[in-house]
Amino acid sequence: MMKKLTLLLGICLVVSSAQPQRVIDVAKKGEGKIAINLGSYRAWNDATSRTFMSVLKADLNRSGYFKVTASGGQISVAGTFKTENSMQADVQVYNVATRARLLGKTYKGAGNSASTLAHKVADEILYAVTGKKGMASGKIALVGNRTGSKELYVCDMDGNNLKQVTSDRSIVVGPCWAPDGKAVTYTSYKRGYPNVFMTGRSKPLSDLGGLNASGTISPDGRSMAVILSKNGNPELYIKNLRTGLLTRMTRTRNGNEASPCWSPDGNHIAYVSDTSGRPQIYIIARNGGRPVRLTSSGTENVSPDWGKNGLIAFCSRIGGRYRIAIANPTAKSMRVLETEWADYEDPSWAPDGRHIVCSRTTKHRSSIYLLDTLKDSPVALISGSGDWFSPACSP
């Protein structure tokens, strides 16, 4: 037990020490946003240039760290955006007070990807100024039912650039990104039974008798945590993706297991089990052993997502509605995010480790929202045109 805690503590220490101190400190509570001025940035007035500028501004504002301003400001962005043959963005970022140049780089992009280039530039500006990883270049995998079937979709972190990935006219459940961010695993019934698939591969990753669900690739890419019922009860397994060898992790004849997710170092798995009578979140070491229960409050705690920041976001049923909570597995502490009257479910950490993307259901309609764990109000990313749920952010 003690050993396990020390291990978990190790994870958090490594993560927090990996953030270098930069020129401007950002208050922990997200207050005091950095005023950033794009007034010195030159772009033409064609459609592509306007897209680039508006996406860049929106990304900087959405990051939670900046407030784009038209006059004054602590940070000034200068440079030019050109769209002659291909796109090119020259970007210089200055600390206005010290006149120190924080960034001076040229970014190039293909003809039709003004928003992709803007996302890249926004993340680079954020990193240059704060030393923090941004989320603008990330992707969201999600499930939508606007065609009448539940298909897999992928969109940008701002909810734009939505693309339908599957066209199986079946049911997709629980998408999850592979650690390289290049593929998504998901459960589908396209072959009749619930099997685990990965985008770009026609052969299922798991198609045993009974349930094959919640396939989640380990951070090293070598294993997959998966829920299987082949032995007569839904249990947590780890599948070696090279040899195909299965290791059974739980033996709970009295209960269900669901929703595994890996710790950032791949040494632990958080998952849901209802062996206590209600679904709660447990942590088990990758090498097995006795699971440790993480959650105790709330009538049910489900859908854990273990962020690279060491914190586990999950969905907690409190006072009859679903809310997003964050647990620190080291400190054994937990806090619930402030949200208004609606059900917030299926949290997924954004690549910046600050925001959480989740589904929000009100009046039985489900849409995708962005929550700021520090301060800002929730923002709708995708809503309307059917229901949207089970969002998963790329690493």
Place this chain on the structure above:
Amino acid sequence: MKNSVFKAIMFLLMAGSLAIVGGCKKARPSADLYGSDNLYGDPLMGDIPLIDPVGLPAEGNRELFSPVYFAYDSSQVNLEEADKCEKVAQYLKRGKGNGVIVEGHADERGSREYNLALGERRALAVRDYLISLGVDPATIQTKSYGEEMPADMGHDEAAWRKNRRSVFAIY
């Protein structure tokens, strides 16, 4: 009333025979059986592996038998629902069908992934009961739809009650 007492006795007898079937491997404490006063969860036999569904039908006729309904967040086959399983067992044992796909479902409350596991457990509970009634395990597949295929699209208790079910698809 008398009928339900009879059913309760029959049920315990089934449970007893189940213990004997399961007992071939090793003796098991009675808390692992249906009808026990186990506080949490609804124990399954849990050790009769499922067959690989490759080459087997994925669809069947759902109209022949009524679904088995479950209590909220429970995968226990209630006494009132047990005779539905018994009818299916008789049908299959008479060789009238090649097999059955037991499709487990959950209502919309709770996470989709948890409901997939819950639906599977409901299907497995029915499977276990069919096995205890003498149906060949190789003729029973399970398929969980979680909360993805509600029978009633409503959002109230009346709808949820119809959605917490195991459906028999006979092939």
